[in-house]
Amino acid sequence: MNQILTSLIEALKLITSLDREVYMIILLSLIVSISSTTIAALGAIPTGIFIGSREFKGKKILVRLINTFMGIPPVVAGLVVYMILSRKGPLGFLDILFTPVAMIIAQVLIIFPIVTGLIISAVKSKVKIIWETGKGIGLGDGKILRLLFHECRYPIISAIIAGYGRAISEVGAITLVGGNIQFRTRVMTTAIVLETGKGNFDIALALGIILLSISFVINYFAHHIQEKR
Amino acid sequence: MFIKKSWISKLSILLLISLLIFSFTACSNKANETTEEPKQVTEENNTPEDNTAGDKEITLATTTSVNDSGLMDYLTPMFEKETGYTLDVVSQGTGQALQTGRDGNADVLLIHAKADEEKFVEEGYGLERVEIMYNYFVIVGPSDNPAKIAEGDTAADGFKKIADTKSTFVSRGDESGTHKKELKIWEANSIKPEGDWYMSAGKGMGDVLQMASEEGAYTITDKATYLSMKDKLELDIIVGESDDLMNQYTVIQANPDKLEGINKEGADAYLKWITSDEVLAKIGEFGKEEYGDALFSINYQGK
Numbered sequence: 001m002n003q004i005l006t007s008l009i010e011a012l013k014l015i016t017s018l019d020r021e022v023y024m025i026i027l028l029s030l031i032v033s034i035s036s037t038t039i040a041a042l043g044a045i046p047t048g049i050f051i052g053s054r055e056f057k058g059k060k061i062l063v064r065l066i067n068t069f070m071g072i073p074p075v076v077a078g079l080v081v082y083m084i085l086s087r088k089g090p091l092g093f094l095d096i097l098f099t100p101v102a103m104i105i106a107q108v109l110i111i112f113p114i115v116t117g118l119i120i121s122a123v124k125s126k127v128k129i130i131w132e133t134g135k136g137i138g139l140g141d142g143k144i145l146r147l148l149f150h151e152c153r154y155p156i157i158s159a160i161i162a163g164y165g166r167a168i169s170e171v172g173a174i175t176l177v178g179g180n181i182q183f184r185t186r187v188m189t190t191a192i193v194l195e196t197g198k199g200n201f202d203i204a205l206a207l208g209i210i211l212l213s214i215s216f217v218i219n220y221f222a223h224h225i226q227e228k229r
Numbered sequence: 230m231f232i233k234k235s236w237i238s239k240l241s242i243l244l245l246i247s248l249l250i251f252s253f254t255a256c257s258n259k260a261n262e263t264t265e266e267p268k269q270v271t272e273e274n275n276t277p278e279d280n281t282a283g284d285k286e287i288t289l290a291t292t293t294s295v296n297d298s299g300l301m302d303y304l305t306p307m308f309e310k311e312t313g314y315t316l317d318v319v320s321q322g323t324g325q326a327l328q329t330g331r332d333g334n335a336d337v338l339l340i341h342a343k344a345d346e347e348k349f350v351e352e353g354y355g356l357e358r359v360e361i362m363y364n365y366f367v368i369v370g371p372s373d374n375p376a377k378i379a380e381g382d383t384a385a386d387g388f389k390k391i392a393d394t395k396s397t398f399v400s401r402g403d404e405s406g407t408h409k410k411e412l413k414i415w416e417a418n419s420i421k422p423e424g425d426w427y428m429s430a431g432k433g434m435g436d437v438l439q440m441a442s443e444e445g446a447y448t449i450t451d452k453a454t455y456l457s458m459k460d461k462l463e464l465d466i467i468v469g470e471s472d473d474l475m476n477q478y479t480v481i482q483a484n485p486d487k488l489e490g491i492n493k494e495g496a497d498a499y500l501k502w503i504t505s506d507e508v509l510a511k512i513g514e515f516g517k518e519e520y521g522d523a524l525f526s527i528n529y530q531g532k
Contacts, residue, residue: 087443097443098428175432179440182402182429194431197321198404199328 003201011206021183026210029187032100033168036107040115041160043108048119048159053127053148063120069113074106078173081106085177098179103187106173111163118162122155123148154226161222165215287495288317290335292406293433295478296320298453298524300515304508312498322433323406330354330481333488336496338481341406346479354488355481359500362512362525363477366410368468369438369455370396370447383471384414384449392418395426397446399437402429406476411449414473438462451476453516453524478525480504504529 014022051062083089085097085105096102130151134144149156171189178185180194188211195204295301301318308316319329323342329335331354338355340346349355368387370376376390391398392415400422401408415422428446430437434454441448442462455466468474480500485491502508509527516524 098440179428179436180431182431184428186431190431194403196325198324199322199326199331200324201328 004205007202007205008209010202011209014203014206015210024183025186025188025191025207026214028100028185029168029189029211030214032103032107032174032187033164036104036111036167037115037160037164039104040108040112040163044112044115044119044159044163045156048116048156049123049145049149049152051116052120052123053131053145063117066113066117066120070117072110072113073172074110074170075172075176077109078106078176081109081173081177097177098181098185100178100185102177103174103185106177107167107170110170110173111166114166115159115163118159119152119156122152122159126151157222157225161218164218168211168215284492284495285313286315286317287337287492287499288319288335289337289339289499290319290321290326290329291339292323292326292341293320294341294405294407294451294454295339297434298451298457298516299519300453300512300524303515304503304512307508307511308499308502312502314495314498316499322403323409324404330483333483333490336483336492337499338483339478340481341476341478342409343477343479345409346481349481353484353486356484357481359480359504359529361478361480361503361509361529362527363475364452364525365470366407366449366474366476367452367455367466368447368449368474369441369462369464370467371445371463372465374465374467375445376447378467382468384468384473385417387447387468388414388420389418391426391447392420392422395424397426397428397444398422399441399444399446399448400427400429401434401437402431403433405434407434407449407451410474410476414449417473438464449474452522453520456516456520456522456524477528504531 051059051066081102082097084091085094085102086092087097096105127148130148131144134147139147169189171193174185174187175190175193178187178190180186180190186194188207192204192207192211195201195207289301291301296318297320301320305316305318308314319326319335321329323340323345326335326338326340327342327345327349330338330349331352338349339361346355346358350358366384368378368384370378376387376394376396378387378390382390390396400411428440428444430440432440434450435458437448438450438455438458439462440446442464445463447467448464455462455464480503482493482496482500483491485493503512509529512525513523513527516522
């Protein structure tokens with residue numbers, strides 16, 4: 001109990017210390033997770049709506065594949081990205097291993113299936129009614145699609161937040177491909193692992209508290225948006 | 230369709246039967262255990278030595294480098310067989326291992342960071358430092374050796390050339406024993422390692438070696454980890470057995486007067502065992518077969 005209390009104090013100290021390194025770590029965490037979520041969402045929204053609203057050959061297998069990848073262990077995703085970006089790998093010439101770009105790529109790989117999968121199930125549950133009503137009042141295909149998107153906007157936001165939550169809390173993949181390099185690829189989760197390794201449980205827990213606070217703020221606003229409807 | 234269905238039902242019946250048999254045997258096993266247990270308890274109570282001997286479990290906190298070399302896997306079964314103790318080896322970075330010791334979660338420590346060890350003992354968490362064995366750190370780097378470090382250079386010379394040429398250097402950056410050694414060498418040169426060429430990774434030795442290999446960079450490593458990974462790395466030994474790269478391993482018992490729940494008898498037994506002539510000889514031979522070179526040299530001076 002005592003340790004948790006001192007960690008809380010330590011967390012407050014860290015936030016108010018204006019320490020350049022702490023802010024860099026927090027900032028990089030946000031940059032990487034927001035970039036990966038944005039990229040994943042830009043791909044996942046059209047993909048999810050397309051798969052969820054249409055019937056085509058191989059759809060069942062595709063959906064099952066996406067569902068499987070929703071549970072991909074981050075270290076496996078990290079390993080794959082590592083091997084591709086490694087000097088001996090096919091994209092080694094790009095020289096982006098151990099950079100934030102590599103971390104973003106790994107996170108996109110992890111969260112794209114999650115966001116897509118969640119959108120597919122959301123669209124699936126609404127597409128029939130919207131299609132029938134849309135046709136009933138004589139809307140064209142394009143307009144129906146827009147209506148569908150509009151009707152599904154809340155579950156889509158939820159799906160993106162779920163993906164973001166997974167991205168910012170992720171540690172295995174980004175340690176592998178980022179390297180946890182000070183001032184360059186160190187983010188909150190990898191810093192927590194490092195401080196724990198050093199036996200600095202106070203600082204580790206303090207960083208954990210900061211991480212949780214950020215998640216809380218994001219969730220708060222997300223709910224706020226959803227309740228406005 | 231019908232044939233298939235009947236097959237499925239047959240299969241499921243088979244499965245059910247096998248499950249039933251399994252659960253029966255599991256139950257009977259449990260029943261046996263429960264009947265046997267009280268016997269053991271009474272036996273233990275009858276022998277007075279066992280009461281004084283107390284806990285038969287010891288926790289040893291050690292650094293990743295000792296554990297990764299395979300030495301603990303080699304020694305632990307021997308110790309358990311010869312003394313009847315159970316040894317739980319917790320392998321952590323030196324910083325975490327020391328914290329584990331401070332929290333009273335380990336009975337013995339086997340670590341390699343002199344200054345921290347002395348502080349640990351001074352603060353009363355540990356009994357005396359017992360030097361057991363040593364080996365050498367090595368500086369490894371790409372074979373084209375961009376910093377032009379010469380054979381016969383000391384570690385300090387090598388580090389100076391790396392900093393002067395701004396050749397990429399990957400640091401553990403995790404306050405491990407290896408990292409502390411590295412910092413000492415920079416300090417001896419009055420160099421503050423900073424800038425684009427210096428990567429502080431905050432990772433374990435294996436990961437850092439991989440990174441150095443990927444980046445064509447220099448790093449400092451314990452020899453054991455390097456040798457065990459050599460085939461997968463594009464790194465050569467640049468500076469070998471220089472005096473300023475000596476790496477001393479020490480055993481420290483946790484202080485039972487300061488910390489609660491320490492298994493003093495167990496820790497004593499471990500220290501006595503590891504400093505016996507036979508075991509020391511075995512440690513001195515360790516690695517010869519696998520790497521063609523012993524990984525540790527003994528310098529135990531007696532208590």
